[in-house]
Amino acid sequence: MALQSKMTVYVAIAGVFALMGGIIFYASLDNVELEQVEIKLTSVELIGADTIKDQAKFDVTFLVKNPSDTTLTVALIDFELYGDDKLLGPGLYSTVDIALPGRALFYPGAEIPLKNIFVLTKSEANSEIYEDAINSRITSFVAKGKITTQTTWSENDKDFSTGY
Numbered sequence: 001m002a003l004q005s006k007m008t009v010y011v012a013i014a015g016v017f018a019l020m021g022g023i024i025f026y027a028s029l030d031n032v033e034l035e036q037v038e039i040k041l042t043s044v045e046l047i048g049a050d051t052i053k054d055q056a057k058f059d060v061t062f063l064v065k066n067p068s069d070t071t072l073t074v075a076l077i078d079f080e081l082y083g084d085d086k087l088l089g090p091g092l093y094s095t096v097d098i099a100l101p102g103r104a105l106f107y108p109g110a111e112i113p114l115k116n117i118f119v120l121t122k123s124e125a126n127s128e129i130y131e132d133a134i135n136s137r138i139t140s141f142v143a144k145g146k147i148t149t150q151t152t153w154s155e156n157d158k159d160f161s162t163g164y
Contacts, residue, residue, distance in 0.1 A: 033070035034149045034156035041162040044141045049134045054122035056134045066106035072149045073103040079145030083138040086129045091118045
């Protein structure tokens with residue numbers, strides 16, 4: 001009887017490992033789907049400039065498309081913004097503090113614009129590009145960075161470079 005109890009325990013342990021392996025395999029299939037996400041910088045618009053703080057706020061909009069067959073969410077867009085090939089600074093769109101069910105869902109084929117506030121602070125090093133930015137003299141913007149997408153089981157980081 002003791003041998004049969006030990007065999008039952010071993011079979012149960014093997015079953016748990018098989019289940020874990022199945023979950024890991026299933027999650028790895030999502031990574032291929034998450035890698036397909038597309039991101040495009042669509043606009044950078046001046047919201048306002050504060051001459052006392054020497055800061056300008058811009059509305060940065062990315063169009064994110066899900067061409068895969070998997071529903072996903074965007075957890076993070078970590079980027080550097082360039083204006084006329086000059087670095088303006090880092091930016092961040094984040095929903096990591098929002099639970100997965102509370103985020104915008106990107107169903108298969110969905111395209112959703114995601115907006116973010118970008119703050120440009122004037123300094124000695126960037127005073128010329130700062131003046132160009134607040135006076136609408138920048139002719140092209142480029143965002144380079146990483147987009148993090150998630151499903152219930154998986155997470156994927158994808159590098160991007162997009163501009164207009």
